[in-house]
Structures are given as C-alpha cells and as structure tokens.
Amino acid sequence: MTAKRSSIHGQWSSRWAFILAATGSAVGLGNIWRFPYLAGENGGGAFVLVYLVCVVLVGIPIMMAEILLGRRGRQSPINTMGTLAAEEGLSRYWQLLGWMGVVAGFIILSYYSVIAGWTLAYIFRTGAGAFVDADAGFSKQMFTELISDPEKLLAWHTIFILISVAVVSRGVKSGLERAVKFLMPALLILLLVMVGYAMSTEKFMEGITYLFVPDFERLADKNFFADILLPALGQAFFSLSIGMGAIMIYGSYLSHKSSITFNCFTIAVADTSVALLAGIAIFPIVFTYGLEPAGGPGLIFITLPIAFGQMPFGTFFGTLFFVLLLFAAWTSAISLLEPAVTWLVENRNMTRVKATSIAGIIAWLLGLVTVLSFNHWAFSFSFAGVIKENGLFDMFDILTSNILLPIGGLLVAIFAAWLMSRSSTVDELGLGDGLAYQSWRFAVRYVAPFGVVVIFLNAIGVFKLLGFVE
Ligand code: PHE
DSSP: OOOOOOOOOEEEEEHHHHHHHHHHHSSHHHIIHHHHHHHHTTTSSSHHHHHHHHIIIIIIIHHHHHHHHHHHHHSSHHHHHHHHHHTTTGGGHHHHHHHHHHHHHHHHHHHHHHHHHHHHHHHHHHTTTTTTOHHHHHHHHHHHHHOOOOHHHHHHHHHHHHHHOOOTTOSSSHHHHHHHHHHHHHHHHHHHHHHHHHSTTTTTHHHHHHHSSTTTTTTTTTTTIIIIHHHHHHHHHHHHHHHHHHHHHHHHSOOSSSOOOHHHHHHHHHHHHHHHHHHHHHHHHHHTTTTTTTTGGGGHHHHHHHHHHHHHHHHHHHEEEEEEEHHHHHHHHHHHHHHHHHHHHHSSSOHHHHHHHHHHHHHHHHHHHHHTTTTTTTEEEEEETEEOOHHHHHHHHIIIIIIHHHHHHHHHHIIIISSOHHHHHHHOOOOOTOOOOOOOOHHHIIHHHHHHHHHHHHTTTTTHHTTSSO
C-alpha cells in the first residue's frame, strides 16, 4: 500500500467544506435550467423516472469511484490517472481519461457561461420590474430579443467568465465554503416559495402529473429505449458533475478521515431534490399560462418571470432568484475550470492566476460559438426524436453530456472496479470488506458499465439492427 499523499493545492478545512463545495458544483444550471427543459422536451414522467434510476444505479456508484480516484491520486485528474495507472502497473495512456475530462470541461463551460449570462441579464430585467403583470407573449418576446442579440449575449458571457476566473485564480477553497453555506439554503427556500406559488395556480396537478406520471402515449413518436434513456443518462452525469474530473479534483482535496459514501449520498440527494423542486415549480406555470413544455432551452426564462410578475413581492423574489441561480452557476463553473487549471500549475509551472487566465480565455473563445448559435448561426436538426433549434450549441451539449461524460464515467468505473487492486479500493473507501463495500463494487463493476453500454448501443441503433427492439 502506498503512503497517503497530500495535494500541493491544499485540502478542504472539514468534511462539510467538501460536501458544500461538491454540492456547489453539482447544483447549478443543470438542475434549474437543463433538467426542466429536457423533461419538457422528452415528455415528462418517463424521462424523470429513468433519470432517477440513472442517478441511483449509475451516478452515485461512479461518483464514489471518481472521488476515490481523486483522493488517492491527489493531483489534477490528468496526473492522478497517470500516477494511479503506474501504481497499479497499467498503461500511462490512462492519462487520456484526464485529458478527455479537460476537453469536456472547456466545452461545457463555454456554453454554460452563455446561459449563466442569460441569468445575469434576467437579474437586471426582473430587478427593474420588467415582468410586472407580464403575460406569456411578452415574456417570450423578451427572451427572443435577448438571444437574438449576439452583442448582448457576448457581454454577459464575458462578465460571467471574468467572475469565474476571478474566483478560481485565488484557489477554490477560500470563500467557496462560506458562500455555499448560506446561498444554497437560500436557493432551496426560494424554490420552496416558488413551489408555493405553483400550488396556487390552476393547473398545479396537471404539472405534477406531467412531471411524475410516465405517459407512454405521449412518447408515441419516440423510441423509449433509444430516445429517452440517453438524454436521461446524460442529465444524470451532467447534474452530478461526474465523468470529467470535476468531482475527482474536489475529491483530491478531501481528508482521509472523511467517508466517501456518506458524502456522495448527501450530495446526490441535495442535487436531485433541487432538480425536482425546480420541475415542480415550473410545470404548473407552463400549463396554467398555456406555454409549450417542449419549449427548449428558454423554458425557465420564459415561465418563471410570468410567475414573478403575478406573485406578491414578485420583483423582490424574482431578482433574488436569479441572483441565487447565478451563484449556483458560478460555483459549478469554478469546478469546470479546476481540472485544467491544476494541470497547468503542476506541469507548466504556472501561477494559479496565469493558469486560470489561459483556461478562461479558451472557454471564452469557444463560447462565441454558442453566442452565435442562438442567432446568426442558428440551424435545426433532430436528436432523440426532438427538434433542436440551436445547432452548434445543441451539438456541444449533446457531445458533452450524452457522450463524453458517460464515456468518462464508464472509464472511471472500469479503472476503479476492474483494474485497480481490490485492496486499494477497500483501503480508500474505508467501508471494510463487508456488504456495503461489496454492493458498491457490484454496482461499479457491473451495473453502471452495463447501463452505460446498453444505453449507448440502443442510442446508436445496434439493438435495432439486431432486432432486439422495434
Ligand atoms: N453539475 C453542474 C450543473 O448541474 C454542471 C457541471 C457539469 C459541473 C460537469 C461540473 C462538471 O449545473
């Protein structure tokens, strides 16, 4: 057994600091923006159900594996994979897993930042009372105006990249912990307020039914296996921040005494609750105001302002909501940068400030593609039975969440459960060698890889070719 390493980038001050930071990474636009719009595009209940199954059977076991690798390697994901592979007598090419994560991180951040920019814009719009008594038509028009103006999108995207770079360049630990401690509970309370409003709308039950009761008729023109499973799996990876090294690098700052299992369950429960609450708040409004559930990426930016325009103290709650959403996006963006930044510091001998600036510039440049894909470069194509209207943005999103993150997760699972020696994982997880450990091992060895592979094969139509599904 190797002596325990320590990270040159520091360590969390306590177990709660890790849980808070990792929850900060997990909870973000993925829960409040992406989850509802995907659920809406994919017919509601069936998607939500599959998503929950993916979180439990695939997401949590892989998250544990990823944290385990991070804590054992205690370096940037690229170097962690290199070191652990050498230690277990495996090929150095395992570093490529780290590289894939860095690439995925840049692509995700590049569009994440543009959407976070919408949030910034909405803080000011809501704050100025623009939505008081707004109807659906007005709200739609406001949103369309914003995304059709590349200059505005560019300005907000630039601001968001700058504030993310500012935090990461100082080191993610100072400040993050304190901030997440207050702002996460505040976001949760505000979501509850919005659920309260949703309960007062006419179509509350319709929204809930849409979200939680699978309706296979609604999926008539889709193939349940190919079209629902892949986006749901992708959403589980995206929302839990797994498969690209973000959770691995946070794990590398985790103390040896802390329980990976307890931490993972806490993070996953928090993450999933926020997504479900966002769905519960949004769909009743969608139905009450006659909006289209499959409205695409603008869904929350069109529906929520209508609610803020109607509810008492709506301007106050609305502004606060977008501020907190911005903050949630910010704490996720930080974790998207961290794997690349730590590698630059370790291997290129750069200061954190320089490393972060370089990473920020790459993400900013890539973000221009997303900025333009909502206006000048817009084109549509069909994916998983859904018409996607914002060409390159949608492609970036599909490539990362539905392909790169699941492949990253699959490789993490294979590494941790098939290639690493059993004693290394027993030692690192600290669960002993009893039932708890064996359940985890079974899940990462068989269930998670099997899930990812079957879903991939379905999605690329191999099962169809072989005649297994219609
Ligand atoms: N989990 C984040 C969210 O839901 C996004 C993210 C994905 C962050 C991958 C880090 C890594 O918004």
